[in-house]
Amino acid sequence: MDVxxxxxxxxxxxxxxxxGNITTYSKTVVNxxxxxxxxxxxxxxxxxxxxxxxxxxGDKITDETIFTGDSDSTLYAHWTVKQYHITFxxxxxxxxxxxxxDYNAVLTIPTNVTKDGYVFEGWYLDKELKEPMDLTxxxxxxxxxxxxxxEVVEVDAGVIIAIVICSxxxxxxxxxxxxxxxxxxxxFHSMFGKMNIFNYFECGKxxxxxxxxxxxxxxxxxxxxxxxxxxxxxAPPTFEPQCxxxAPPTFEP
Numbered sequence: 378m379d380v381x382x383x384x385x386x387x388x389x390x391x392x393x394x395x396x397g398n399i400t401t402y403s404k405t406v407v408n409x410x411x412x413x414x415x416x417x418x419x420x421x422x423x424x425x426x427x428x429x430x431x432x433x434x435g436d437k438i439t440d441e442t443i444f445t446g447d448s449d450s451t452l453y454a455h456w457t458v459k460q461y462h463i464t465f466x467x468x469x470x471x472x473x474x475x476x477x478x479d480y481n482a483v484l485t486i487p488t489n490v491t492k493d494g495y496v497f498e499g500w501y502l503d504k505e506l507k508e509p510m511d512l513t514x515x516x517x518x519x520x521x522x523x524x525x526x527x528e529v530v531e532v533d534a535g536v537i538i539a540i541v542i543c544s545x546x547x548x549x550x551x552x553x554x555x556x557x558x559x560x561x562x563x564x565f566h567s568m569f570g571k572m573n574i575f576n577y578f579e580c581g582k583x584x585x586x587x588x589x590x591x592x593x594x595x596x597x598x599x600x601x602x603x604x605x606x607x608x609x610x611x612a613p614p615t616f617e618p619q620c621x622x623x624a625p626p627t628f629e630p
Contacts, residue, residue, distance in 0.1 A: 388449055394418055395432060395454040397425070406444045415440055418454045422480030422517040428452040463520045465490075466504075470497070470524050478515040486510065486522070495526035 386408045392399055397420030406412055415438070418425050429435040432453045458479050463486075465473035470492035478484065490497055500510040500522040510522055 386447060388444065388446060390444070391449065391451045392416055392418075392428065393432070393451055393453045394420075395456065396420055397423070397454050397456065399454070408444060408446060410444060412438055412440055412442050412444055415452075420454075420456055422459050423456040424459055426455040426457055429455050459517070461515055461517065461519050463515075463522065465500075465522050465524070467492070467524045468526060470495075470526065480515055480517050482515045484513060484515055490524055492524075492526055494529055496529055498525040498527050501525055 388406050388408055389403055390406055390412070391403045392401065392415075397418045399416050399418045401416035404413070404416075415428055426437075428438045430438065430450075430452065435453070437455075438452055458481075460477050460479055463476040463478060465475065465487075467473055467490055470490045473487055473490055486500060488497065488499075501524075502508040502510055502520070502522065504523055506523060506525045512520075
C-alpha cells in the first residue's frame with residue numbers, strides 16, 4: 378500500500394445476488410481505484426450477466442471499473458433466463474416439430490400426433506416408455522419425449538353378432554336350468570313337507586324292522602329277527618311301508 382492509499386478513503390461494496398448464489402457478499406475498495414476482483418454468481422436456469430449499480434438497469438461494473446464515491450454501495454447481479462429444447466420421438470407417428478422453451482415456463486405439449494392403426498397414449502421421458510411425461514414447467518435441461526401407442530384391433534361385424542347371439546343363448550340356458558331346479562325343489566317340498574335327512578333315516582330303519590319281523594314270523598322264528606325257522610315259506614311276505622304317503626300330493630309351483 379503506497380502513501381496515497383494510506384490516506385485514501387476505504388469504501389465497502391456489498392453484493393446482492395438477486396435470486397442467485399454467491400460466495401462473497403462484500404469487499405473493500407479505495408475511492409478512485411479499480412474495483413478489482415468481483416465475485417462470481419450462479420442461478421439455476423439463468424445466465425449471469427454481471428454486476429450492476431441498480432437492481433434493474435444501472436451501469437455495469439467490471440474488475441477494471443474505477444470506483445468513485447464517498448460512501449458504501451451495493452452492486453446487483455443481473456440475469457438472463459436460459460432456453461432449453463424439447464424434441465419429439467413419435468415412434469413412427471406423424472412429425473412433431475421441436476420446441477425452444479424458457480426455463481421454468483409453463484409447458485404446453487402437443488397431443489395432435491397420429492399413427493395409422495394406433496391410438497396415441499401420451500408422451501414418455503424414456504425409450505422404455507415407463508416414465509410418463511408429468512412435468513408442468515420447463516426444467517433446466519433439454520428434453521426428448523417418446524410417443525406411446527396402442528394398436529387398434531378391428532373386429533368383423535359378423536363376429537360381434539355371433540358373440541352376442543351365443544352369449545344370449547348361454548344366459549337363457551342358465552336361466553332355464555335355474556327355473557327347473559327351483560320347480561323341482563318346490564315339488565319335493567310339497568311331497569315330503571319339512572322332513573329332513575334324519576327323518577329319511579328313521580323311516581328306513583322302521584321299514585327294515587317291519588320287514589325283519591314279518592319274515593321272522595313267516596319262517597316261524599323269533600319276532601325279533603331271523604334267528605330260526607322250520608321250513609321255507611310258500612310265498613315271500615308282503616308289507617306296506619308306513620313312511621311314504623298313500624298318494625302323491627298335488628301342488629302349485
